[in-house]
Amino acid sequence: MTGRESITPPHRYRDNDKAVGIGNAFWDMSERNGLAGIVAELDDGLLRTADGHEFVNFTCCSYLDLDSHPEVIEGAVAALRRFGVLDHCIPRSRVQIPALLELEASLGELWDADVVSAISAGVASAGLLPLVASGHLGDGTRPLMVFDKYCHVSMANAKPACADETEVVTCAHHDLGFLEDMCKRYERVCYVVDGADSLGGYAPVKELNDLQDRYGLLVYFDDSHSVSAYGERGMGYVRENSRLQDARTVTVATLNKAFGTSGAAIVLDGFDKSVLRVIERFAGALSYSQPMNTAAVGASLASAAIHRTPELVTRQTRLAANIELFDSLVRTAQSGAEFPIRVVPMGDDAVIDAGRRVFEAGFYVSPVFFPIVPRGTAGLRVMMRAGQTVDQIRSLCRVLVEVGADAVTLADEVPGGVLR
């Protein structure tokens, strides 16, 4: 009408019309049913809304309950006092207080690696992946960037930036055959994938090690879901299972899930110190003025200290026992996996009402349904934690069965108590 041109978006790697169009319908429906937009105070492990409704959160990723650990809280306060500032605003490559260096040395010692901190795993990936794409975080060769179809959105969001540096493709979930074909065709390939993913699966670390050996494949893992919860000193699924600890692997992990604090760790081996400097200077927001603040650093130092004590193993063991108890009561596709997330299948038309009844009974579990998941795969997402009590888990499972979950009966059990 105005004679001015309108723009046709290329939508090669993202499409907000689709994302908002699909996602908003889901959120509106959840909120209308009181299952999103909830405001509640946290009090001794229980959440309480302003009108007095109390519930246990069964969709929280603090799998070891370290987020409310007194030493972690105290660590945050103590560091703030010790460093005298929340954040001394200037890029760290110019001037920095020693807080980040202290944390990176501690995490590096904990996991026997070089660790660079970031405000979040999302920020780390947004900054690192374009550097991988341009060959600056690698051997200098621009790799073909292969993103796993189901990699976390924080990595998928980096596709447009990577595509301005190299070629970007998306592969089917864990498609090792495709990866090998690409390794034969391109001088360098980087595969971008979750270590332990939010659907309860694990990256094929050993098979990827073979491709790394044969072709020099670079693998970029996001192991946010398993760091702390698994492995010696909480090193996570990838590090526990990979036999390669060198510059063919880059791992990022949030410190905001089982680690129980805030921020993220970039875990590296065998990269030259000059590459670590390039990360600090050029990895997007890592080079801006705001790093992890001193409260987050202090909390993280305290959590790292707990990771060095038998208490970590006690918490990991309690988490595993809670997962096993849940699996002994309610059947899901994830039954038997060590991973703490379960999706209790429900019909598309029933899932919202089921979620509301579970909430009224005093437990929050998050319903997932069309359009954010395909029709026929709706369910209630449950996350297990070390701090949930046997009573809480048994009560939750009783309610889940009442609203339609598949109860495990004695006939399903085999000697040893494990399903199937």
Ligand SMILES: *Cc1c(COP(=O)(O)O)cnc(C)c1O
């Ligand atoms: C939770 C999660 C994130 C987000 O971590 P932030 O530190 O909040 O950015 C990123 N990746 C994966 C795989 C996650 O599960």
